[in-house]
Amino acid sequence: MSRAHREYFNQLAPQWNTKVSDDPVLYHYLVRFGITQGDTVLDVGAGTGRLTSHLANLVGLQGLVAAVDIAERMLSEAKWSMQHNHTVFVCSDICTLTLKNGCFDKVICFSVFPHILDPQSALHEIYRVLKPGGKLLILHTRNSRQLNAFHASLNGVVSRDVLPPIQKMEHLASQAGFDSQTLSESENLYWAEFIKPESHRSYRLISK
Template structure:
């Protein structure tokens, strides 16, 4: 487990929600809507933080579906759980580079605002591939461009200074080498979105 990153986010958990802007919520709602997640799906919310995606995902999967909120930082998870309870949601602490789930568990694995923080991005993508069902989809999303995210992390310095999103070709390569197909990437001022499918 990446202890430095875990500690960084634990220290910021209490004040995390204060920093979330209304347009961030609006953009995420739009992204989730456009993904067209099927009712009854099992979805892993990687780097769930304080749970910004949980209500959106619960609405998408419906009463037959399941959301697993997954984060490195136990304090983030505790806040998410206090806010959203356990109806349709399971909370799991862990590192996506060694995901504690059996092969073929999820229909969707969504990494919102967390991919730059994966210490071993290639290994994380391979694990996402493993835990997806055949035909399942991986999603990496942010509510700003790659350039803006990388600039933000550099400006914050410290632990996250070098937590960056790779160049487009490198990102595509990470997913293709893990076995994914239909790798699509959008990078524009209001969103960064990668989708890829497990055959």
């Protein structure tokens, strides 16, 4: 766990909602990703819950959203503003989750990946907690070049945080066992979508 990142985001927690906007396009991105009623979804680096409440509305009472963050003050803000009883809050580094294997239909990393110190461990842990056939979306509303320039302009620990170009992300995800679904990087969007293959698929390949 990065103590420096945890402190950095804890300090920002009280003003976070004034710094970021609740852009309606985010809701449409979640629909496009295929979040549906009854899904179990992991919201990685949930912060103050900018995506979490949209996710809770989309999965409905039959579904569940787990909001994970290393910064407890960010999560406190999220809890304070959210009334859904089908949402759980977990204060943890994504690299060392203590959740069960194969319990999520979908995982979303929105505006968090560059801040994770050990991306390979994070991808392995996400792969572990996804169900076979489950999907991961790494989403940003800027491309990697724009985002990396933005981080470099900031003071503090995040100034060295880097989002890999999408081809490098594809390579990292494939090393963790993922297949690529949709990879798209344009001016205002970084969309890296992966799937955990169904286990019977590798059996079929072996038995041919």
